[in-house]
Amino acid sequence: MRPVHVAAAQLGPIQKAEPREAVVARMLALLDAAADKGCDLVVYPELALTTFFPRWYMEDQAEVDTWFEAEMPNAATQPLFDAAKAKGVAISFGYAELTPDGHHFNTSILTDKTGTIIGKYRKVHLPGHDEFDPERAFQHLEKRYFEPGDLGFPVWQTLGGVFGMCICNDRRWPETYRVMGLQGVEMVLLGYNTPSVNSQKSAEGPEDRLFHHRLVLQSGAYQNATFVVAVAKAGVEDGHPLIGGSVIVDPNGKIVAESLTEDDELVTAVCDLDETVFGKETIFDFARHRRIEHYGRITSQTGVEVAS
Amino acid sequence: MRPVHVAAAQLGPIQKAEPREAVVARMLALLDAAADKGCDLVVYPELALTTFFPRWYMEDQAEVDTWFEAEMPNAATQPLFDAAKAKGVAISFGYAELTPDGHHFNTSILTDKTGTIIGKYRKVHLPGHDEFDPERAFQHLEKRYFEPGDLGFPVWQTLGGVFGMCICNDRRWPETYRVMGLQGVEMVLLGYNTPSVNSQKSAEGPEDRLFHHRLVLQSGAYQNATFVVAVAKAGVEDGHPLIGGSVIVDPNGKIVAESLTEDDELVTAVCDLDETVFGKETIFDFARHRRIEHYGRITSQTGVEVAS
Numbered sequence: 001m002r003p004v005h006v007a008a009a010q011l012g013p014i015q016k017a018e019p020r021e022a023v024v025a026r027m028l029a030l031l032d033a034a035a036d037k038g039c040d041l042v043v044y045p046e047l048a049l050t051t052f053f054p055r056w057y058m059e060d061q062a063e064v065d066t067w068f069e070a071e072m073p074n075a076a077t078q079p080l081f082d083a084a085k086a087k088g089v090a091i092s093f094g095y096a097e098l099t100p101d102g103h104h105f106n107t108s109i110l111t112d113k114t115g116t117i118i119g120k121y122r123k124v125h126l127p128g129h130d131e132f133d134p135e136r137a138f139q140h141l142e143k144r145y146f147e148p149g150d151l152g153f154p155v156w157q158t159l160g161g162v163f164g165m166c167i168c169n170d171r172r173w174p175e176t177y178r179v180m181g182l183q184g185v186e187m188v189l190l191g192y193n194t195p196s197v198n199s200q201k202s203a204e205g206p207e208d209r210l211f212h213h214r215l216v217l218q219s220g221a222y223q224n225a226t227f228v229v230a231v232a233k234a235g236v237e238d239g240h241p242l243i244g245g246s247v248i249v250d251p252n253g254k255i256v257a258e259s260l261t262e263d264d265e266l267v268t269a270v271c272d273l274d275e276t277v278f279g280k281e282t283i284f285d286f287a288r289h290r291r292i293e294h295y296g297r298i299t300s301q302t303g304v305e306v307a308s
Numbered sequence: 309m310r311p312v313h314v315a316a317a318q319l320g321p322i323q324k325a326e327p328r329e330a331v332v333a334r335m336l337a338l339l340d341a342a343a344d345k346g347c348d349l350v351v352y353p354e355l356a357l358t359t360f361f362p363r364w365y366m367e368d369q370a371e372v373d374t375w376f377e378a379e380m381p382n383a384a385t386q387p388l389f390d391a392a393k394a395k396g397v398a399i400s401f402g403y404a405e406l407t408p409d410g411h412h413f414n415t416s417i418l419t420d421k422t423g424t425i426i427g428k429y430r431k432v433h434l435p436g437h438d439e440f441d442p443e444r445a446f447q448h449l450e451k452r453y454f455e456p457g458d459l460g461f462p463v464w465q466t467l468g469g470v471f472g473m474c475i476c477n478d479r480r481w482p483e484t485y486r487v488m489g490l491q492g493v494e495m496v497l498l499g500y501n502t503p504s505v506n507s508q509k510s511a512e513g514p515e516d517r518l519f520h521h522r523l524v525l526q527s528g529a530y531q532n533a534t535f536v537v538a539v540a541k542a543g544v545e546d547g548h549p550l551i552g553g554s555v556i557v558d559p560n561g562k563i564v565a566e567s568l569t570e571d572d573e574l575v576t577a578v579c580d581l582d583e584t585v586f587g588k589e590t591i592f593d594f595a596r597h598r599r600i601e602h603y604g605r606i607t608s609q610t611g612v613e614v615a616s
Contacts, residue, residue: 124599127591152602155615162614172591174482174531175603182605184614200590208560212530215561219527222520223482252516253523280612282508283435283480287611291432294460295483297490299607303595304588306470306492307463 002160002273004187006229007034007042010246012263013235014051020076023049026264027093028083033266035087040113040159042084044093045191045233046123046168047106049077052193052233053096054141055240057132064145068098072109072117085115090159094167094191096145097122106146108165108191112158119156121165122149125173136199138240142169153179161186161273164226168192171230172216174223175298181224182286186273188220188228196241210245214255222253225279227271234262251276310468310581312495314537315342315350318554320571321543322359328384331357334572335401336391341574343395348421348467350392352401353499353541354431354476355414357384360501360541361404362449363548365440372453376406380417380425393423398467402475402499404453405430414454416473416499420466427464429473430457433481444507446548450477461487469494469581472534476500479538480524482531483606489532490594494581496528496536504549518553522563530561533587535579543570559584 009030014023027044034042047053053067072095073081084091090113097107106123126148128140153176155164164180164187171190180188194213198204213230221228227250234244246259248269257269283289297305317338322331335352342350355361361375380403381389392399398421405415414431434456436448461484463472472488472495479498488496502521506512521538529536535558542552554567556577565577591597605613 124602125597127597148599149602157615169591169597172531173598174486174527175598175606178482179603179605182609182612184612201586212561215523215527215530219482219523222523223480253520278509283477285611289433289435289477290481290483290610291456292607292610294432294457295487295607297487298483299600299603301490302598302600303593304490304492307465 003270004041004159004161004273005039005268005270006248007037007039008229008231008246008248008259008267009034009042009044010231010244010259010265010267011045011048011233013237013242014233016051016238018051020049024076024080027080030264030266031080031083031087031089031091034268035089037268039089039268041090041092043189043191043229043231044091045231046094046108046193047096048093048191048233049095051237052242054128054145055139057139057141065098068096068104070098072097081111081115084111088113092165092189104146105149106142106167108167110156110163110165110189118158119154119163119165120151121154121167122151123167123170124149124153125170125176127169137197137202138195138199140199155180155183155185164188166190168194171220174220177220177224177226181226185224185226186276187271188226190229191231191233193233194243196243206243209243213243213245214247217247217249218253218255221249221251223284225251225276225284227251227276232259251279311578312349312467312469312581313347313576313578314556315345315347316537316539316554316556316567316575317342317350317352318539318552318567318573318575319353319356319541321545321550322541324359324546326359328357332384332388335388338572338574339388339391339395339397339399342576343397345576347397347576349398349400351497351499351537351539352399353539354402354416354501355404356401356499356541357403359545360550362436362453363447365447365449373406376404376412378406380405389419389423392419396421400473400497412454413457414450414475416475418464418471418473418497426466427462427471427473428459429462429475430459431475431478432457432461433478433484435477445505445510446503446507448507463488463491463493472496474498476502479528482528485528485532485534489534493532493534494584495579496534498537499539499541501541502551504551514551517551521551521553522555525555525557526561526563529557529559531592533559533584533592535559535584540567559587
């Protein structure tokens with residue numbers, strides 16, 4: 001038994017006008033509740049500190065930068081790190097990162113139980129577009145405000161196991177899980193802000209969006225014999241609805257816990273990392289079964305190449 | 309509209325003593341029924357001509373070779389090709405292939421509507437083991453009787469679209485779909501023989517097996533915006549149960565048709581290949597979104613490498 005008691009700390013909506021300090025207060029309340037339940041690890045959503053600002057078109061870079069964090073921890077988030085240390089709980093959350101040399105990333109971090117950052121991930125698969133798109137029902141400007149992550153998909157040994165991170169749209173790409181799976185990942189942590197309607201296809205509403213969301217998490221977990229903890233920012237932000245559906249998925253691809261609301265909500269499970277062993281040693285024993293000589297296109301070509 | 313009317317021609321069990329001619333007669337009956345419905349393409353299971361012989365441990369290679377086909381078409385299967393031509397229906401089915409130079413593959417072929425073979429695929433991901441395993445509830449000796457396929461995952465332009473094939477366990481590997489997706493595949497055809505119970509974990513029964521089966525098909529379809537047609541050999545062969553669950557999955561990952569029995573059964577759907585376009589041009593526009601610089605491990609390492 002290698003139990004990790006994990007909490008998916010779903011956040012309800014954050015309005016554009018809501019300051020970071022108010023959000024951190026909500027995150028602290030969830031952290032307290034998780035600590036009271038005996039959790040080892042609390043996972044918050046992508047861009048947890050603010051509204052999902054990539055829905056807003058901005059031309060002034062100074063305005064854009066107000067949504068970013070130039071340091072982590074900083075004044076607004078220091079209480080989170082202090083509480084993690086005081087409670088002896090590891091945390092993970094996402095934020096918009098502005099580096100000292102002016103780069104912009106959609107980032108998440110992982111701490112140990114002393115509130116020390118031990119891992120950083122920068123979102124690789126940025127969805128959306130980079131210019132104002134009048135054809136869309138609403139904007140999704142991640143490709144405008146962020147650069148693609150430059151750290152790959154590392155994993156970290158902590159809490160008795162092997163942990164990885166990804167963010168939102170990364171979860172739709174099997175490469176995400178596989179690169180971590182090839183490093184023996186046992187629990188993948190991810191946050192997301194997923195609009196309830198496809199901005200380019202209004203018929204694709206929350207039911208379909210939740211279906212796809214669960215489908216990719218469950219298959220990624222099963223195909224790599226890993227737990228996956230997926231945490232929503234949910235509910236209606238300034239008129240824009242986001243799906244909930246925070247889930248903890250086991251290495252069989254089964255959902256073991258799921259949120260019931262679109263508000264601040266704690267979803268918890270005790271995950272025995274030894275449950276990853278059977279899959280990794282049998283049907284997904286990569287060393288015995290993978291045939292990399294036939295996978296070349298996956299890394300040699302980016303887009304589709306149709307034979308003539 | 310680029311409609312392809314496809315039939316998943318599920319086969320019920322084939323007992324060890326049942327000759328190929330009797331199986332082909334059943335396949336012809338399904339072909340006739342599909343032609344009567346106006347189908348363009350009929351897809352049969354993996355190793356469609358015989359029982360799933362890799363469950364039987366054999367040491368005599370001459371005995372092993374009795375389960376293989378040295379030519380295709382051959383005397384037993386010529387009626388299938390003749391009927392395909394006469395009815396103007398393309399077909400795909402799996403068989404054990406013995407090449408003129410003595411290689412053994414788990415193979416499937418695709419014909420056009422004149423009964424001419426236009427595509428051949430050899431199973432890449434062989435499950436199971438190569439020596440008798442007394443720990444298992446039953447044997448699964450694919451690694452003993454077959455070599456891994458040597459043709460990769462090609463696709464073929466036919467019936468107005470781009471078609472690919474894979475076989476059984478290939479469907480659990482996201483690399484399978486992705487290599488075809490990178491060639492613009494619009495419909496993946498696959499047959500399978502999947503035991504209803506995990507030979508190494510008796511608690512994993514038909515419900516779990518069907519769950520994993522659907523999960524990997526649906527995610528593979530969604531993540532590559534392709535139809536997937538998956539066809540079972542089902543039912544109890546000489547006391548060994550195989551799952552049914554033949555399905556046609558659309559490019560949204562939704563099941564549009566599914567078998568109801570574990571017997572010979574036709575599952576049909578009209579699939580508009582233009583339904584693949586939206587996914588390929590938006591969320592899964594590979595050229596815009598994939599980041600191959602971070603996928604290196606997928607092709608550079610076969611097994612897990614845990615950082616020290």
